[in-house]
Structure formats: structure tokens, C-alpha cells
Amino acid sequence: MDSEGFREAAVSSIDEIISYFDNISTRSVVSTVEPGYLRKLLPSTAPEDGEPWADIQRDMEAKILPGITHWQHPGFHAFFPCATSYPSILGELYSSALSGACFNWICSPAVTELETIVLDWLARMLGLPDCYLSTGPTRGGGVIQGSASEAVVTAMVAARDKYLRETTPTDLSEEAHDDFVAHKRSRMVALATTMTHSSTKKAAIILGVRFQAIPVRAEDNYALTMPVLAAALANCRARGLEPFFLTATLGTTDTCAVDDFAGITAALESHNPPTPQASFDMNMHKWLLTNFDASCLFVRNRNWFIQALSINQAIYSTGNSGSASPSDGGLVTDYREWQIPLGRRFRSLKIWFVMRTYGVKGLQAYIRRTTALGEDFAAWMRAREDLFEILTGPSFSLTVFRVKGATEEESNARTKRLCDGVNASGKIWVSNTVLDGKFAIRMMTGVRATEKEHVEAAFKLLVDMAGEIVKS
Numbered sequence: 001m002d003s004e005g006f007r008e009a010a011v012s013s014i015d016e017i018i019s020y021f022d023n024i025s026t027r028s029v030v031s032t033v034e035p036g037y038l039r040k041l042l043p044s045t046a047p048e049d050g051e052p053w054a055d056i057q058r059d060m061e062a063k064i065l066p067g068i069t070h071w072q073h074p075g076f077h078a079f080f081p082c083a084t085s086y087p088s089i090l091g092e093l094y095s096s097a098l099s100g101a102c103f104n105w106i107c108s109p110a111v112t113e114l115e116t117i118v119l120d121w122l123a124r125m126l127g128l129p130d131c132y133l134s135t136g137p138t139r140g141g142g143v144i145q146g147s148a149s150e151a152v153v154t155a156m157v158a159a160r161d162k163y164l165r166e167t168t169p170t171d172l173s174e175e176a177h178d179d180f181v182a183h184k185r186s187r188m189v190a191l192a193t194t195m196t197h198s199s200t201k202k203a204a205i206i207l208g209v210r211f212q213a214i215p216v217r218a219e220d221n222y223a224l225t226m227p228v229l230a231a232a233l234a235n236c237r238a239r240g241l242e243p244f245f246l247t248a249t250l251g252t253t254d255t256c257a258v259d260d261f262a263g264i265t266a267a268l269e270s271h272n273p274p275t276p277q278a279s280f281d282m283n284m285h286k287w288l289l290t291n292f293d294a295s296c297l298f299v300r301n302r303n304w305f306i307q308a309l310s311i312n313q314a315i316y317s318t319g320n321s322g323s324a325s326p327s328d329g330g331l332v333t334d335y336r337e338w339q340i341p342l343g344r345r346f347r348s349l350k351i352w353f354v355m356r357t358y359g360v361k362g363l364q365a366y367i368r369r370t371t372a373l374g375e376d377f378a379a380w381m382r383a384r385e386d387l388f389e390i391l392t393g394p395s396f397s398l399t400v401f402r403v404k405g406a407t408e409e410e411s412n413a414r415t416k417r418l419c420d421g422v423n424a425s426g427k428i429w430v431s432n433t434v435l436d437g438k439f440a441i442r443m444m445t446g447v448r449a450t451e452k453e454h455v456e457a458a459f460k461l462l463v464d465m466a467g468e469i470v471k472s
């Protein structure tokens, strides 16, 4: 494809993308294709000769879009929002044009420096403490990862190494040191709750350390509290285990519960661990109009990552590695030492475009609007307590509810039928979970295209269908 061909193809593709967004509500939210549908539509080998763009583009609508579940659809109420926006898409376009594996500062200084700057902006937007700023007092800073799961593995590796450094005597012979570390590693345990996202367990599996999920209770709104954590820590101690990592969550996966951070701090202080590492991660690609992937990980001291993940290999030593000297404003760093992969994309560009296009106020307005939709939905649910019971929420933009029944089994069966029924309508898509044996529907109102009329329509569909189920 030459420049003229690209111009034509790009104009036509962008027109098509705009039309996709403008008409998205006419599509079924969830894809209805059969498993394996695509193999029947595509040849078994790549084409020998190149094909004209028009043919390729035609196949987007004919073959790919039927297999897409539309996360930007106003009737998408499942899981969590996975927002995108035009400035974010433009950021990706430039980023792919400037493609490079920008693992060190010199591989593209702008890629590294913009990332550090926009993550400082994000830390300030979120009101994070100064320790997470690249210019902060503890030499902290942020790094963009592909996903929260990658971020948790990264943080856990650093936490494991830091814990071992701080708890291993320094005067051991090499052999005694190795034996000591091997024994200690077998007792180290990563903690989370039964409501924590899968990433903590997965990180523990990858690292080969123990994992323990602390059960949380309905009466605590499924949040981790001080007494529950204190009891779990005491239990670990009694079993000779050494907790070295804990995930606390602000908005858990199933119910958007907020763990009791102050209580957790108090429980940890009395447990008296070595200096906490304190990493914070949030996915901008959920609720901040930035498309997947943009998981923003902040650490209180960048050296914890660098000490754990730095590998000295002549080919990658470009001479500019930084440990955030005050003279460079914390901007000269080799991000390969803050992550699992070597290469990295120019992901900060889309964040920069989004923040500049919407401003903090624009992003706040979107979050407040969609949170208010969640509150409206919960209020309407409460007004129909003849049919529904809210189990949790509204929390952020999520309400978790079920259809009432004379028994637990009846309620579960009715709720499952309702969930399947509304999803089969193609008009909305909700997800489900099970809380203490109670089958429940999760209704999220955070998608940018979702307006009050869409939530009203979704509520009406739920009421009508639940009414029929109860009657039958």
C-alpha cells in the first residue's frame, strides 16, 4: 500500500468507524455467531497474492463484525466498561505509525518521557500521594502495563524480592543463603480475598508462591475489613506462613466493593511486616475513555522494580539508564526494567490525547453521569421490591440484584432465566455472579453511549421479563 492508497483506505476506514459508532445501537449487543464460525468463512492459508483494500474492508462488515460483541453499545451492561473515544483511537493511529520497541529512554525519548509525564498527571487527577510521582520524595513513579494482571505479576515479583532482601541475614555463606531463601520461599504467601480479581492468584501461580483467598462477608458488603484481615494474618502466623503480598481493591470485580483501606493499614501495622512496598494500579481502559490497553501502575520507589527486573545484557545497555536523578526531573528511565516484556508500545500518546481533549472536567463529567445512571437504576429496582432484591450497590455504576423467590432455589432459577432471557433479546447484555450461593445479575451503566433512556429501556425489559417468569 503506497501513500495514496493509504490515504484513500484511511479516509474510507475512518468513515466506516464513525458510521459504526453512530449506528451502534441498531446492532445486537452480543454476537450471535456459532463457535468456529470464522473458519468456514476464511481460507485455510494466507493469500499468495496481495488483495485490494476494498476487498479486505468489505470483509470487516461481512465476516468480522458479526463476531463482535459490542462493548461500546448503549445496551452493554455486562462486566465493566471498556471505553474508547476518538482521541484515543487517534493516539493508537500515531502510535502504530511510530512503531518501535521503546524499551530504553534513547529508543525514543518522547515515548518514555511522555509516559512519565502523563502518569504524573493521572496520579494528580486521582489524588494519589506524592510518593507515586516521578519527582516525589521516594523516587516513585508510574509505568503503563498491558493489563492489571501484568501489573500484579510485576508488583509481586518486586515485593517478593524486597521481602527476601529485607528478611534474609546478610552474613550467611552462599550455600546457607540459598538454603535459607529456598526454605523461606516455600512459606511465603500472597493474600487476596474471595472477591479479589483473578490477577493475584495468577501472579502467585506464575511466581510459584502460595496463595490464600480470605473469605469476605455479605455483612461487610464483601469488602476486606480489619478484623477479617487480622484473623487471616494470625492464621498464617500460626501455620508458620509468611504473608508478603496483599491485594486491596477499590472496586472489586463481582460487586465493586471498596476494601477498608484504613482498617487494612491498621491490621498490617500491628502485623509488623517489613516496609510495605505499596503499588497502585488502575486500568484507564475501563472508565477513562482510553482504549485497551492502558493499565497504569504506580510504585512508591522505582528501585523496587529495577532491582527485581533489571537484567544486564550488553546489547541493551544504551548508556542512559536512569535512576531518576533530580537533574533529569525523573524522566530518564529505561522502562524495560519496570515490566515483564522487553519491548513496549507508545501507549502514553492516547492517554495524552484523551486528557487534553476532555480535560479533567470532561472525564469527571462522564464518570459522574454514568454513576448517576447506576443510582437511578438502583432506585427503580428498590421501587419494585415485589420482584427484585438488591444484593449490593449501587457502587460506582454497578448494581447486583436477583429476582425474589419463595426459596433460594426458586430465586436462583428465576434469576438465571431472567439473565439468559434478556441477553438472548440482543437488546442488552448483563453479566452474572454467585454471592454466597445466590445467583445474581450484575447491571453496569458505565458505557459512554449509555443514556438515561437506555437504562430505562433495560429496566423495563428486566421488569417485564421478570414479571412473566414469576407468573409462570
Ligand code: PLP
Pocket: 080, 146, 147, 148, 149, 150, 197, 199, 249, 251, 252, 253, 254, 283, 295
Ligand atoms: N482488576 C479488577 C478489580 C477487575 O475487576 C478487573 C476486570 O474484571 C481487572 C483488574 C482486569 O484485569 P486485566 O487488566 O488483567 O484484564
